[in-house]
Amino acid sequence: MTTLETFDLRIEDSIAWVYFNRPERANALNQKAWDEMKVLFEELDDNNDVRVIILSGHGKHFCAGIDLELLMNVAQFSQPCEGRKREQLRKKILALQAPINAIEQCSKPVIAAIKGGCIGGGVDIISACDMRYCTDDAYFTIKEIDMGMVADLGTLQRLPKIIPPGIAREMAYTGRNVTGLEAERIGLVNRTFASAEEMYTEVMKVAQQIASKSPLSIRGTKAILNHSRDHSVADGLDYMATWNAAMLLSDDLMEAFQAKMQKRPAVYK
Missing domain, CATH: 1.10.12.10 (Lyase 2-enoyl-coa Hydratase, Chain  A, domain 2)
Incomplete structure (x- = not known):
């Protein structure tokens, strides 16, 4: 496996535990993290020792989305031609979409175990997972609207197929927080738990059931x-x-x- 700087990977009994590993930045994803995420899920897809993947985050939060330094650099191009500049920007956005697509395209089921904040790009990521579980105090927000942006990495395409479209639009238009209990009620997560320990225990049971199947x-x-x-x-x-x-x-x-x-x-x- 590729040596990882921004993720922590543990494989045991056919289950891969993948952790975002930038807790000092609330697991915000810099360019290195986006690059590693794509390679990591492509390698897990090809790894015959892995039958199911659990995705979570070290520290207090699940994932704060794209690192603001990376976001500020995305639109900075030296190309003087406006047409070519826009072409480069489009390629950059597609490149940022690719790691999240790799989660969805991974042939192994991916279970998101969410505590703390799941913000912006974090919602893009969990929308590409097969199943989602969270703690009662977790919260989800489509933060891009508060930054003068349209969420562009998959939330607006996938989320309305997971939860009622009207709720997805409300989240996208307002940027409000959806907490764990509401997330369960609207179908964003399968179940919510009082503590992270209880969540991890139950998610492990689900993963073990999946790993026991063909x-x-x-x-x-x-x-x-x-x-x-x-x-x-x-x-x-x-x-x-x-x-x-x-x-x-x-x-x-x-x-x-x-x-x-x-x-x-x-x-x-």
């Missing part, structure tokens, strides 16, 4: 869910038929049948 089937299920979200039912069913025509007859299927008949837990490669 890895091939879990990867396929994530791929199908992502495809179905963005396509019609008819397109989704057609894609599903093609997927299973390619993937159904696997060693995992035979192991599941044999384990059932022998009344034992299935053990997958």
Whole structure:
């Protein structure tokens, strides 16, 4: 694995714990962090020892989004031509979107475990995760509106497909904080917990359940869910038929049948 400066990675029993590791900056992400996040999730995607990923943050907060120093540098180009300057800016925005896309495109389920602030780019990141859990005192805010910006890294595309569109618009237009209990009520998180310790314990149980399933089937299920979200039912069913025509007859299927008949837990490669 790549040596990490802004993340902390621990892998045990097929579960990867990934932590934002800039607690002194509320886990705000500088350029190094954005670069490492993309490489990290691409490597975890290819790592056969990993079946599920838990994403959290060291320190008090989950993630404060993009580091303000990086944000100020994004629009600074020496190119005198306005057209070429805008072209470069567009490429820079796409480059910042890519690490978050890597989370969504990672074939392993990614579970966000959130405490403290999840601000700006942090909301972009959790919107790309498969599931979200948080503490009661966690809070979520689409902060870009208070900075004279339009959130541009995925929140406005993904969040309305997670929570009611009207609530997503309210958050985007007002920049208000949504705390843990409300986040559970609107479906932003699966569950909320009184403490970080309780949250991590329960998230670990969910991760262990996922890790015990057929890895091939879990990867396929994530791929199908992502495809179905963005396509019609008819397109989704057609894609599903093609997927299973390619993937159904696997060693995992035979192991599941044999384990059932022998009344034992299935053990997958």
